Amino acid sequence: STKAVSSKDLKDHREEMDSSPPTGTLSAAATPPRSEGSDSDDDGIICEETLAGTGPYSFRITLGKHYEYESVVTILVTILHGDQPVGYLNGRVTDRSFREFHQLADGEAAELGEVGATFCNDDGTLRYRDLDGLTAREDSGASRGGFLHIEQIAIDEAHRRGDLRVRCIKALLEWLNIRDAHERQERAQASPASQPPTDTAPEATVRPAATRKPEREYVHAGWTIAVLQPGAENAEEEHARAEGHEEETEEGRALFQLFLAERAAAQRKVALQWARLGFRQARFASPSWYVTPDRLELVPIEEVAGLH
Numbered sequence: 001s002t003k004a005v006s007s008k009d010l011k012d013h014r015e016e017m018d019s020s021p022p023t024g025t026l027s028a029a030a031t032p033p034r035s036e037g038s039d040s041d042d043d044g045i046i047c048e049e050t051l052a053g054t055g056p057y058s059f060r061i062t063l064g065k066h067y068e069y070e071s072v073v074t075i076l077v078t079i080l081h082g083d084q085p086v087g088y089l090n091g092r093v094t095d096r097s098f099r100e101f102h103q104l105a106d107g108e109a110a111e112l113g114e115v116g117a118t119f120c121n122d123d124g125t126l127r128y129r130d131l132d133g134l135t136a137r138e139d140s141g142a143s144r145g146g147f148l149h150i151e152q153i154a155i156d157e158a159h160r161r162g163d164l165r166v167r168c169i170k171a172l173l174e175w176l177n178i179r180d181a182h183e184r185q186e187r188a189q190a191s192p193a194s195q196p197p198t199d200t201a202p203e204a205t206v207r208p209a210a211t212r213k214p215e216r217e218y219v220h221a222g223w224t225i226a227v228l229q230p231g232a233e234n235a236e237e238e239h240a241r242a243e244g245h246e247e248e249t250e251e252g253r254a255l256f257q258l259f260l261a262e263r264a265a266a267q268r269k270v271a272l273q274w275a276r277l278g279f280r281q282a283r284f285a286s287p288s289w290y291v292t293p294d295r296l297e298l299v300p301i302e303e304v305a306g307l308h
Contacts, residue, residue, distance in 0.1 A: 076088065079159075101122060145224040228288070271307075277296060
């Protein structure tokens with residue numbers, strides 16, 4: 001789930017991924033932090049780029065090859081304040097044209113398996129009848145191509161202001177598809193198949209429409225639908241409060257109910273942030289949310305404050 005964690009959690013994550021703090025600029029000598037599922041050496045890195053944020057913030061994006069699944073591109077975004085990492089985002093893009101989607105999703109991660117079953121059939125096409133706000137006629141493009149799962153976003157508590165989370169997400173989602181469009185254009189221009197056929201070409205060289213999924217040399221990191229399961233901003237002390245409540249007494253029950261109310265308010269606050277970006281629930285009471293490229297936006301919080 002997408003959660004903003006405590007400073008201690010973030011520190012532990014940094015130390016686990018990289019013993020030396022990453023710098024604010026990319027260099028060949030720097031060892032980038034690794035996203036879960038990516039190859040462990042530099043050969044597994046597809047692309048690295050740093051995007052300017054607002055003020056002193058920037059977003060360093062690392063795309064990687066998955067160590068097992070060729071149809072998966074791993075995503076790690078390191079959120080930087082100057083040259084100091086203050087947050088990160090983990091996710092993955094799955095190309096649904098490669099293999100059985102549910103089998104891959106279940107094998108990759110529990111949450112991916114859950115959201116994959118919510119949104120897609122086994123061939124990766126969307127389950128339109130079970131999804132609110134999507135139709136086969138108007139949203140056919142979302143039924144193929146990249147399925148982007150945002151697994152977690154963590155931001156140091158001292159930096160949870162100024163719309164940093166939503167600006168990071170929006171910058172990443174826009175960049176992924178801009179990059180993918182450029183890659184597709186370059187590959188189409190470089191491919192002999194992009195040249196018009198001549199009258200002298202033998203008829204035997206004309207291939208019939210393929211009945212099987214084609215072999216690919218390149219995995220696209222662009223996306224046609226992005227999904228996630230919003231989580232509350234539960235800092236370490238809040239977890240301790242929940243575990244420390246004693247419900248046997250009247251005071252304990254009252255404190256526990258207060259904690260539940262505070263947690264619900266925090267979950268709603270996070271959900272409204274995703275709604276600002278155009279995300280909406282897959283269906284009523286579903287924990288899964290989605291957005292398509294044409295619905296991606298960033299609106300003021302006042303425009304979504306009335307959502308239930």
